[in-house]
Every structure is written in structure tokens, then in C-alpha cells.
Amino acid sequence: MPGVNLVLNPGNKGVTTDINGEFTFQNISSGTYKLQVSCIGFQSLNREVQVKDEKSPALQLVLVPENYMINDVVVSGKSATRRVIEQAYQVSSVSTKELFNSTSDAKSVLDRIPGVRIQEEGGLGSDLSFTLNGFSGDQVKFFMDGIPMDNAGSMTLGDLPVNMIERIDVYKGVVPVWLGTDALGGAVNIITNRTNNYLDASYAYGSFNTHRASLNGAYTNEETGFTFRGNLFYNYSDNHYKVWARIVENNTVVDTAWVRRFHDRYRSGSLKLETGLVDKSFADQLLLGFMLSANDKQVQHGATMNTVYGGIVRNSQSVMPTLRYNKKDLLTEGLDVSLYSALNRSRSEVIDTLQGVRYNWLGEQSIIYTSNGERSTDGEFYRTFTTLDETDFNTQLNAGYALSTRSSLALNYSLNYFHRKAHDTEHPDEPANRFPKDLTKQVLGLAYKFDLNNKWSTTLFGKMYHIHAATSKLFDFAMETQRVEAVDNKQFNFGYGLATSYFVMPELQLKFSYEHTARMPMPEEIFGDGLFVEANPDLGPEQSDNINLGAAFSTQKLGNHHLSVGSSLIYREAKDLIYTVVTVSSPQTRYDNLSDTRVLGVEGNLQYAWKDVFHAGANVTYQDITDRAKLIYNESYTGSGWQTNYHYGFRLPNKPYLFANFNAGATAKNVLVDGSTLNVNYFVNFVEKYFLTWTELGAGSDKYIIPRQVSHDIELSYSLQNGKYNIAAECRNLFNEKLYDKYYLQKPGRSFSIKLRYTI
Known part of the structure; x- marks a missing residue:
């Protein structure tokens, strides 16, 4: 028994x-x-x-x-989500179980979590920037089942269907050692469905000719331990929604009108398979995996909407074998070990081969001539057919040992190697492409966890970071000695911190965490992306001191009522922060270091539920991100030296500082037939207006302001035979509001979708 x-x-x-x-x-x-x-x-x-x-x-x-x-x-217990939230780290966790019938993806689920804001460049498949408590981009690291997504091939957050996700954990500020990363401001861990035997198939169709299909399943033989798991999904959209744009003819703005995007198609697909053995004496899991992914996207514009394109495209394909192993009580009781390795081989192309052509927002072509009257041979942006062949190897080892029932040690080592080789058929002699781009990053972490009693838990940890980048750099620009040379950059950094938690009473938990951390630059930040992101081989690591103080109250002892309230205070002091430099008149961006920044913030959330019939909740985030460097070092050909920083004390541009979410939903059982469920959910998203460029620049109407935004979404779903057959309908941006985001780029207006889902 x-x-x-x-x-x-x-x-x-x-x-x-x-x-x-x-x-x-x-x-x-x-x-x-x-x-x-x-x-x-x-x-x-x-x-x-x-x-x-x-x-x-x-x-x-x-x-x-x-x-x-x-x-x-009365049976009482704690869900996986609740157990994650009660860790000593400042963490939010959301279960996706109630969203399986929606067309949500990982991106839209995350955008409703306190402290999180996702900025997009447009519709499905568009580039996005993830912001968590003031930190954005690669300052926040992403994982799937604890495995880094840096080498996840062509997959993006917007591609991952909610049906393959069990829950999402968001660590704010301090990141556990076992994740093995150099995150500066937090981490996101996407937990996929690990059910042993299941099948989940869905198809959704929506506005702008959007199609989204997914097939997820697993089979496990309980006697032999053999298991097979698979995820397959496909996304397609024309993204031909209307935008309010300036019509340009002969470099002159002649009109402003509502026009349809005409060159923004996106399609992507991914196949992920794993097979092996589980629950054996030598391994709890021993799995060999394989992932194949691809996408291609038409490029409608660059970093701003001032210039429109009609022929630029980007595509990417990748193949990645994986190995996953873990075993509890390996060789001796209390020793737990896990290992993950992946080798990603990818090829991406950036194509801009239309010569002497310019488009306007009406989709009209105009011919560009040179000063001598001949048709220009330039591309729309920069004539190129660049192929990037990249190799990305990642391996991560975790070992934990229980010293006693109240104390334990955890060790993590992770290694990442990245290699890029570029070739441009339009410019085969491009000097920078003669130099390979290599980046090796290592992270070593050690943590000690001690539970003084059942109420008080504390974790102390230390981390070491090392990076070695080999690339090229342009010297003496516009001078007779202008040249491209190989450069080599090695950097070491160390981090440390603690996380502690105390239950004042079973319903009330207090948390405090501190971390001194560093983040090494990512390949795209150093090497560029071959199109709209310029390279910066001089980019240095960023460092930050992060402090979180939080409190959470949750009770199940109100009869049929459940109430949870939480809040946290945030302090970040960051040195050499890597940020995106945006010029309103240019489609290009680049990454640079900002010598000193500070983040002061507060976030709060409230959730209420009555039985399984009604629920409502809200969260709000305020974050004041300012430049704190009084002097900056300016290096130029006209004179280098320390100069007054005129941005001192002002908020960083293009970062929302006040945003909130509200949700409410109702559930009715056995509607029309037994075994049926009817769900209605309503969501409201609010973002206060903020500045695209530095606040002190411009005056009055000359300032570039991203306006206040309020959007409403509604979902309706109906299930039969206890969830076996499902149909759902959604409307996003219900009131067709003008929504803007990243660099004042307009997002889709009102859209509708319908989804069919079958599960066993």
C-alpha cells in the first residue's frame, strides 16, 4: 500500500x-x-x-x-503556484489553467502580471521589449522549465501558445542560483505541461487573417518508464490592420490618413519532441530532445514609423538537439543532480534587395534617382542580402545537497558559447564580415539555505560571471587611417545576496531580498542584428544593487470567499546600464552604457474569489527610473573628456512609469447540458502617458509623448463533457482605441477571434 x-x-x-x-x-x-x-x-x-x-x-x-x-x-493544501509565491524570493506566479480556451500566448499572460510591461512594435510576430520593475530586454532572463531560452531557436514569447504552459513564475530582482544566469533585474520561468498522458489540440482564427494552431501531448508507460512528449504549433498573420500615418511624396508630408499595413506578414512554426525514461533507479528523468523552428517576417518599418518599407524581409530557421537528466538522492540520500545541454544551429537572413525604390504608407512606389539622373542602386534601407550562421551551445549543471532537514547547499554551473559567421552577397568584401563573432559566458553560483523554523527561511548566495568576446571594431572613422581590426574583450564580475522570508501568521508573509549582481552583454547587443541594430564592441557589463521588500496576505478561512493582497517596494541602483539609443528620425538603434541609473518603485495586487463562480483582481505598478550620473565621459574626434550630463535627474525615455491591470470573470456549471462550463472574462489595461525621448528635450507640442492608453478585452468560452470539447470567442481592444508602444509604434485596433479546442 x-x-x-x-x-x-x-x-x-x-x-x-x-x-x-x-x-x-x-x-x-x-x-x-x-x-x-x-x-x-x-x-x-x-x-x-x-x-x-x-x-x-x-x-x-x-x-x-x-x-x-x-x-x-475538508481537504486543504497548497497549489504549485502558491508554493512558488511563498518562496523567500520576491516572485509572482500565475497558473494558465483558466486560459487554455483563450488565444492567449506567453506574452499576453505575462503582460498582466504586476511589475511587468511588454512593449511591442506591432501585431503578431513583431519585436518586443520586456520590462520588469524598470529593467528591460536581456536584463531579464527567460527560461522554459528552468532551461535558458537564449538558445531556443526561432521561438519568441508571442509564439508560445498558452495550451503548452502550466504556469509562469516571475522572479523580481533577486534570481535563485539554480537558474544559473547573469540576470540584472529578474527572471521568467515558463513551466510547460508535464502531465504524463494527455492530448490537447486547438485551432484559432482571428482578425487580420490570423491563424494559430497547436498540438500538445504526452504518453508515458507506467511500468517501463518510457515516455514521449511533443509540442507542435503554427502561427500566421497578415497583420494588415489600419494605422494613422503620414503620407509622404517627394520627401514632403502631403496628408495624414488611416491606411492598412501592407508588408507585415508573419508566419512561424515549431516542433519540439522529447523521449526517454522516467522514474528509474538511475534517473528520475533521462530525455533526449529535438526542436525544429522557423519563422519569416516582412518588415514594414524600422524603429519608428517615419520610414515605410515594401520589400525588406527577415527569416530564420534553427535545429536544436537537447539532453535532460535529473536524479534525486544520487549515490547518497539528499544529493539531487540535474544536467541540461543543448546545441542550437541556426541560419537567418536579412534581405533588402529592391534598388532605387521608396514606398509611402499608401503602398505607392516612387523611383529614386542619383544626382546624375541614373536610377539609384541603393536598397530601401541598406542594400543587403546578409546570411547569419550561428552556433549556440548551452549546458547547465545543478547539484543540491540536504545537510539536514533545515539546511541545504546548492551549486550551479552554466556555460554558453555563441559563434556567428556573417556573409553579405550584396557586399561580399564587407570588412566586418571577415571577422567571426565569438562569445563565451560562464556563471558559477553557490547558495546556502537555512530554515530557522517553520516560519523563517533564509538563503545566502554568491555568483561569479565571466565573459570573453571576440569581434571587430572600426577605428579612425572618416580619416585616412580608417580600418577594421579584431578586438578581444575579457571581463570578470562577482555577485552576492540574500533572500529571507518570515510568516508573521499563516496568512501573512513578509519578505526581504538583496542582490549585488552583474549582467554580461548579449550577442545582439555587441554584434548587432545585421539590420536595424548597430554593433557596439565596446559595450561593457552592467551592475546593479537590487532591494525588494514585500508583504503578502492570503486567507482561505472566509467560508466561500478567498482574498489575497500583496505589495512590494523596489529599489535598484544600476551602473553602466545597457539601454537602447533611439533617434526619432532614424530607423536604426544601438545599445550603449548609461553610467548611473536609479529605480524607485512600488507595486500592489489584489485578488478576490467567491467559490468557483466569480473572481476579480487588479494590480498597479509605479516605477521612477532616472539618470543619476552628474558627469558623463564623451569620446569624440573633436575632443574627449568629462562633461556635464544634462539628463541628470530626468526619467529614462521610452519606459512607462505608471501602469495597471484589472480583471473580472464568472463561471457557470452545467449550462444547457450536464458536464458543461460557461466562462466569461474581462480585462482592462491602463498605461499612463510617457515620453519617447528625454523629458527635457523639446517644449509643449514639440515633445514626443506616447499618450495615455486604456484597452479592454473580453473572452467567452463554453466547454462540453467536462472540458473535452471547447469553443471560445474573444474581442481585443473592444473600443478600438489608438494604442501605441515601443518608439510610438501603433498596435492593432479592435480584433476578433474564435478558437476550437479538443483535449483528453
């Missing part, structure tokens, strides 16, 4: 029988003991046991069934 509880006294030692009904008490000295055996539905058993040095007793115990009448049974 599995799950039988046994207690040995004196000593109050307890064990539970395994799936075969077997049990063992370790390290028992000689003497006389009383053994108590209990299991629901059976009579309790008490037996006296004699333990002698020369031989440990082997017992065969038989329980007698017991029948009895009870009035009420």
Missing part, C-alpha cells in the same frame, strides 16, 4: 511507504520503540519494535479496512 504513514517513538521519526508499500527508517540506534501506523480508511496499528545492533528488524504489516460515517471532509 503506498502513502501509509509510519511514526517511530521516541524520536518522532516519520516515513511514508512508496508505491510498492515499502518503507525504511535510517540510522536507528538499538533499543525499544513504539511504531504507529495510520492510513485513511484503515484501522490504526501500534506495534512495539526491538532494534538490536547486530540486525535490523524487517517487518511485514497488515492493515484492516475500517468503515465509518463522516459529515464533512
